[in-house]
Each structure stands twice: as C-alpha cells, then as structure tokens.
Amino acid sequence: MKFDVFTEMEYIVKSESTLILNINALRTQHQTVLSEEFIVDPYIKVEELPATGGENHMVRFEVKNPGTVKVTYKATVDNSYKIVDYEGQYETPVAQFDHSILPYLYPSRYCQSDKLYRLAHNMFGHIVNPFTKVIALTDWIYRNVEYLSGSTNSETSAFDTVTEQQGVCRDFAHLGIALCRALTIPARYFTGYAYQLTPPDFHACFEAYLNGEWILFDATKLVPLNGMVKIATGRDAADTAIANIFGDAELSSIVVSCELADQGFEPLMYGHIDYTGVAYL
C-alpha cells in the first residue's frame, strides 16, 4: 500500500542550537521509500544518523544563527505487513528469546514494568494465548484510559497513566508496553505516520514480541492498524522522540499528514473472534 507522508515544522531559534529530528519514514525490508525530500529553510547541511538503540533514521543539523527555521519532509512510501496467526499458540519461554530481544523486557524511563508486576499478573496472568493476552490488556487500556489532549506532558509515565487513566497516544503506548514487560512479553514503542488519524499528527502505538514476530497493537483504537508508516521503534518515547533540541529553539508550528497514494485500502482492526496479528517488518 502506498502513502504520501508530510511534515512541516517551524522552529524559532534564539541561540545556536542542534536539532535531531526523527521524522523520516524508515527504510526496511517491507517499507520502501519511493521518493523523499528533507528541506531545511534557510538551507543547512544535514547529517543522517545510522540507527542507534532501536530502529530509527534520525537527521541532525546545527542552526548557527537565531531566526526562524522551517523543516519540510515529504515522502512516498510503499509498505506491507504480514498477518500472523496465533490460534493455539503458547508463550515463548525466556530461555528461547534471542539476546537482542532482552532489552525490551527491562523497564525504561516511561515504562516502569517493575512496578506493575502484580497488577499485570492479577489482571492478565491467567490468559494462556499470548496474542489474546495482549489484546486483553490493550482493550483494558482502551476501556479505562480516557483520550484527552493536553492531559499529560513529557514526564508522564505508565506508572502515572495506570492510575490517572487519562492521556494521549504516547501514554496509551507506554502503558501497553509496561504491562507486556511485566508479563515477560518483550514490547517496544512504535512511532509513525498514521492514515485516517484525526486531527492529523504523528502517532504512537506499540509492538509486542510474540513467538518471534513484532506484532502491532494500538490501545487508542483511533486508526486502522494497516495504515501506519513506521518512523522508529525503541524502548519508549525517550528513544524515539520526534525532536531532540539542544539549545534554545522552540517549535512554533507543525503540520503532519499521511494520505493514501493507492487504491483499495481496507481498514483493519483487531476483532475478538480471531487470532491474527499484524507485523510490520
């Protein structure tokens, strides 16, 4: 499926600053970037950074002089996903996880899974099928946490959200990740462009590692699971921030969009009768 993604961000820079932006569509085996433009106006030479601490494709540049800087990113992406059937499946024992997966079991800045152990086991520990287990915790988040723009900030973590029960997509994702890890299911943060997100913005959801596949889950249920264009994955939002700013620069405006550049899109959401997960590769 093809998507046109677009970001325009304007920064007011007051003193020499370094910006690291994380807005590029990832290039993976099944996500091809057909065309791409990254423009900084006024012109600044940017540096593309190899991935670190997860999947990402960050861009770094220095703004030497105060003023307004506009960043425009456009890409056309052709991506695909895989359907994985979990009917009759059991959880993978920790002894069989590839070593590279282990960091996604540990607690992180916004996902204090160590504090949610009992709660996660009390609520979801009895469910045998791993896919059903993550569906159950995703549904619990969806039913209990209210989506409220502006209700949380960059310090809000899963430990807050599990009790305060309000937040935005980032908070829904962090809570999903923390619950998975508390249940010994590796989980990571997914940030991307999302088709049919209203109002248009970057989106965050999460991936759980089930029997060898990273399966996508979205506790907000705001968008179809098959309309995502992946930007990055990481342990949580600390790894995958859209922008890291060093210096005195402030975002003054942002426009994001994700449009279908293809035909025949059939929205896919998880139901409660089957066991098929969506994996972006």
Place this chain on the structure above:
Amino acid sequence: MKFDVFTEMEYIVKSESTLILNINALRTQHQTVLSEEFIVDPYIKVEELPATGGENHMVRFEVKNPGTVKVTYKATVDNSYKIVDYEGQYETPVAQFDHSILPYLYPSRYCQSDKLYRLAHNMFGHIVNPFTKVIALTDWIYRNVEYLSGSTNSETSAFDTVTEQQGVCRDFAHLGIALCRALTIPARYFTGYAYQLTPPDFHACFEAYLNGEWILFDATKLVPLNGMVKIATGRDAADTAIANIFGDAELSSIVVSCELADQGFEPLMYGHIDYTGVAYL
C-alpha cells in the same frame, strides 16, 4: 594490573526458572581475561549471550527442577586504564557526538534527567571545563547523599535520591548519570568488581563521555578508581542487573571478592588540583 575476582551465589529455585547472570568480567581491548570458570552446580549447560544494549557478557540457563542451585564464577583479569588530561578543555558540542553516543543522553528508568534540567544547570551550569563539571557534581553527591545500606530498593531512582539524599552505590551512580545527562553530557552505568571495597560486593559507578573518552567517576569515593574490573556498562541498572530471574527463584546467599594478583598497586582517587581522568577501554 592483575586481579582475581570471585562470585558464589546460591539460589533456591521453587519452580522452573530461567536465570540471566551478568557477573562475568568483560573482555575488552585493555581488559584481558587470563583464566575463567563458570560453574553451575548441579550441572546445567549455560549459554553465553552476545552483548545487547551496552557492553555486557551475560550467561543464561534454565533450571528445570526445584532445588538449590549454586553458581561459582572465578576469573583472573589483567586490565589497564588510560589517563586523560582535561586541562583547558571545553565540552564537545552535541553536533559532534557520534550517533552511538546519543542514547546515553536520553533519560532512562532510573535516571530521569529530563526532571533534573534546572537543578543541574542552577548548580553546575556555570562550570566551563567538562571534567571539572563532573568532578563538581560527583563531589556534591558525595557530600550530600548518605551511604546507608538498605535505605533504598530496586525501584529507587535518581529523582528520589536527589531529594532523599540516602542510598547505596547504585543510587549514587544513577544520580551522577542523571545530572550529567541533564547537562548534555552523555553518561552510563558501570558495574564491576572493585578492589578494596568493604564489605566486598559488586560495585556500581558511572562513566561520563568527555571529549571522546568514557571517563570513570565514583561519587561514593569508597574505592580506588584503578581497582575496578568491568562487568558491564549500560544506560542504568535496568540494563546491567547482576541477575534477571524469570520464574520462582530466590537468592539465598552471595559471596563476592576481588583480590590483587599482582604487586605495586598504588590507589588512585581524583584530587582537586589536576584534570586527569581515568578511562577503562
């Protein structure tokens, strides 16, 4: 300098469990493991894991049957360190950090640097020399945080310690890391064997990335900086736990030691008149 390091840990295992231990001396360019033994009694085949999310050399094994399991680790290590002079140096701009260093700038589970930004800048922001800056924050921790065994637990983080001002080596390290990151100095957790630590135990301190070198700092001032045998580095204790246990197993006893297997050890601590840091490679 040569050291004999030793660990003996006994676990009472109540049901099938997987243990991932992180007690092996790291093999690096300047830390040679001359001899090494890792014994599980009763015998279980163990799996050595390649490093993930930092430097480490973990060992994983499954205990299928309930009972007592004893793990013994012995090694003789020859390691060396480098002295780096920071007199007249300035901080490296973020624009020049290698991409692999960036994750050590971000907040992590126990090092919420995002919450310490103002405090760190109010207290240490005026110091120009980066080595002096980290010495200053290390000294501040040393003077203000009381070393109190048992005063904290596995959930205690830098955000707690900065106010509660009590803790163990792990807490001193987390606070040092959080303050560094808040000051845009990459920092990571260091866990190892430490010569002359009383009572003998694993030790934790931290490394700050100063002009291209990872320099060791220890806010506890409990041991010489040149008596360390590195086990692992990572973002914080979540990455570098001595043991991760999945299942129902409990540590029932532990013995750790680090002895000099050489002659002519001259203890090294940072003073306040020079600018030379210690880097383990």
Place this chain on the structure above:
Amino acid sequence: MKFDVFTEMEYIVKSESTLILNINALRTQHQTVLSEEFIVDPYIKVEELPATGGENHMVRFEVKNPGTVKVTYKATVDNSYKIVDYEGQYETPVAQFDHSILPYLYPSRYCQSDKLYRLAHNMFGHIVNPFTKVIALTDWIYRNVEYLSGSTNSETSAFDTVTEQQGVCRDFAHLGIALCRALTIPARYFTGYAYQLTPPDFHACFEAYLNGEWILFDATKLVPLNGMVKIATGRDAADTAIANIFGDAELSSIVVSCELADQGFEPLMYGHIDYTGVAYL
C-alpha cells in the same frame, strides 16, 4: 465487650529527645477506659495532649539523658459499637455534609484521592448503594493487594499501592480512604488495638462516612470488626502515627497485645448478603 490492651516499647535514646506517643485507648461515648496505666521507666513526667486534627489522646515527654527508656501502657476498655442498616440507602449529597466532615474529602499525604478519580469511578462509580460501594472497593483491595510484611515503608502512599499491589494494614487503609474520597465519600484512618490479630501488633483500618455515621471497614480482613479498641482517627497515618520522635531515639523492641476480658465474643465480618455496617462511636 471488655478488652485488656497492652503496649511495651523500648527506645534507645542517644541525645535529648521529645517523644509523642499515640497508644492510649481513646475515651469516647461508647468506649470507656475502666483502668489505665502509662509508665515511663526511668520515670519521666508525661503530658497528656488534648486532641488535634482528628480524634486522639497523645502523650508527650522529654528524655533529657541518653539511655534506654521503656514505656509500658496497660488498659482495660469496655467498648461497644452500633449496627447501621444501609439497605435501600442512597449517598448523602455534598451539600448536606456537616462542615466538620469536609476535610475528610480532601487528599492527604498518603491518600492522593485527586489522582484516583477516574480509576475509582471506572471501577465503582456505577454502584448506587453507598455501603455496597465501599464493600466493593474493600473487596477489590483485599483480592488484589497482597499482604506482605516489610514490602512497604513510611513513605508508601495509596498512589503506590494501587499499582504495586502489596503492603501492610496501613497501606490497605490508605488505599481504601483514597478510593472513598475519590468517590466523594468522606473517609478517615483508624488506628487501634485489634483482638485476634496475628502476630499481635497495632492495627490500621478505615472509616467511611455513610449517611451520617462513620462505618468501619478493613480491607485486610485479618480480624473481626468488633474486636477493635480505638486509639485514634485522622486523615491518614501522618495524623495518627503511633510515635513521633524528635531527636535521636530509636525503637529497639515492641510488644503489643489485645486480649478479651469478657466472655461470649462472636466475631463479626461483613458478608455479601446484608447491608449492615459497624460504627464505633
């Protein structure tokens, strides 16, 4: 019903200290103290303090010289309680609460009801009968929070316990109070001697204000509700600490007991079929 209550506490005092103890059985309309002894050995003149910030009967004394101080308290108490029937009852509107009740609606040190608003409403908001509502949240605490000696400390609050799901009687009480207040039900901390508590110790539970009566609830379900001898009530444990110590004194031993001094005790616990609450007056 008559009970013999007893406390013996030994303090090691290292420098001049003031102790405020809160161990005396309260004298109320329905709790008569038949006989009572409060001995400090070596002898120190004590001062009985009128109640402040709740119901209590504290005793204050100064220890001028270092050494060991032993406090012994013995009393025989005759108390009674009232059975209140809530069948078919509705909640009292806030507009009708007596002004003296209002402080028990506000959040306090260990009962951050302001953070539990959504959670409390999502779980218990639909229950109409106020007694049934508090029974439901008490049962939820009982089923989900594990009673684990030593798992928490004097800083643990309801906001921690609701997620970490472990604690002691104090934590169970704080969570019950916080949930009630989040549901606009006034609630307060109750500390006392408890008959049949094993091992013997001071006990904590809570009272909810239902249609004009303070009804006792105990989410630990460790003891009969009709075997309590009230020491104090207050907003939370900050108001009703067994001991407040100013200076350098440390508790070195404690013995507490509560024995029946009567016959025909019939243990009373709330069931799920009736609507009758227990009120100590």
Place this chain on the structure above:
Amino acid sequence: MKFDVFTEMEYIVKSESTLILNINALRTQHQTVLSEEFIVDPYIKVEELPATGGENHMVRFEVKNPGTVKVTYKATVDNSYKIVDYEGQYETPVAQFDHSILPYLYPSRYCQSDKLYRLAHNMFGHIVNPFTKVIALTDWIYRNVEYLSGSTNSETSAFDTVTEQQGVCRDFAHLGIALCRALTIPARYFTGYAYQLTPPDFHACFEAYLNGEWILFDATKLVPLNGMVKIATGRDAADTAIANIFGDAELSSIVVSCELADQGFEPLMYGHIDYTGVAYL
C-alpha cells in the same frame, strides 16, 4: 491599612453541582471586614460554613440547573499586622509547642516533609536563629525555582518542585512549608488577596511558627508582605482550595483584584540585615 478586594468567577454548570468557595476575607482579631457582598447570579441561597481544619470562611451552594453561574465577591477590609523581633532568638523545643500546633509539623498532600529531611538539614540545619533559617530557605527557593505560569498543575507537590525548580506561588509555598516541617518548624499555607500582584490573582505564601507567632514568608517575592488580605490558612492547598466543585461545573472566567482603600502604604519586604518578621493575627 484598608483594602478593597474583589472576585468575579463565572462557572458553566452542566449538571447539578455543589460548589464550596473559599474567597471570603477572613474575620480575625486584626482583620476587620468593614463591608462585604457575596452575590450568586442567578440567585441561589448560600450557606456560610464555620472553619474546619485551619482558618477559613467557606461558602457552599448548590446549583440545581445547568447554565452559567456568576459569583461576585466584594469586601472592604481593615487589617493590621504585628512586627516581631527575632534577634538573638532560639528555636522553640517541640516539647513546648501547644498541641494545636503539632499538625503543622506533619507531612501533608503537597508537603512531603518526611522526604526532605536530609536535604533540609544539609542545607539549613546549621543555622541557629529560627527566623534567619526560614529567611535562608525562602531565599534558596527564590533563587532556584523559576516562576513559570502554567508549568505545574494541581497535582504538583513540594517533592516535585524541589527538583524540577519551576512553579507558581502555590508551589513556592508548598516547598517552603515542606522545608520548614523537615526542620521541625511548624508551617502552614496562607492564601489571600495581595496588593500589587501582577497580574492580579489570588496569592499563596506560607506562615512559619516561630517562638509562638505565625510569621509570614513569601518565597516568590512578588508582593509586599504588608499588602495581604488573608482568606484562609491550612496544611496546604488541599485544605484551602479557592473552589471545591462536586459535579460537572467548569470555571470559564475569573477576575480578582486587591486595591488600596487607604493612603500611605509603605511596601515591606524582608531584608538581610534585620530580624523582624510580619505576623497577621
């Protein structure tokens, strides 16, 4: 000194709600309310509540029907304060505090003094004169915490502010109170109208109990200490909220003012050369 104080608040009420407002100038020995008007439009009969849990004069009323409700409060107040000299004074021992003062030593919702014990002692424990000690901690807050509208919310507590070092008057007051209590100085929250506050709003500061007098301190240094009209005192903002709303009502606009109705006002701020405190009675 005479002041005209004024509040106009508009609420959009969506369902039957009870409002408890805490905006009336307190009537005390030295604060006389010369004239006063409290108008609810459309007309609703209000109930004046006797003080509970501190000093306050709350007003309660029920809004039965959805719609807009406007509350207007106007008063002319004649108040005076006392100057207390602390030169050469020592702290009052706890053994001599009146029992009614003790609750102001305990931690409360927003003032977790129990967590600030070491920090407070490390920073201010060496200062002998109690007035100088509170001046020192007030100055520390003033120098280190940045006054930033909107940077905090109704859940922010002293434990957050001591590290995050940003906030509004409420946060400055909570931190001052918590530090005092950690130093065994009773302290309470003070809310009032403040002359020369820009932009005009309600103000919060705190009182410390020094040798028998409640002395006013304001770590924001935004207004003269002698231009305050007291509304309430309490343990913290939980006791003294301007408005407690039960039901679905939202503040849609607010105007507050405090004007001089007299002549010859000479602004008073604490300097660093004398030992004279201001006490409102």
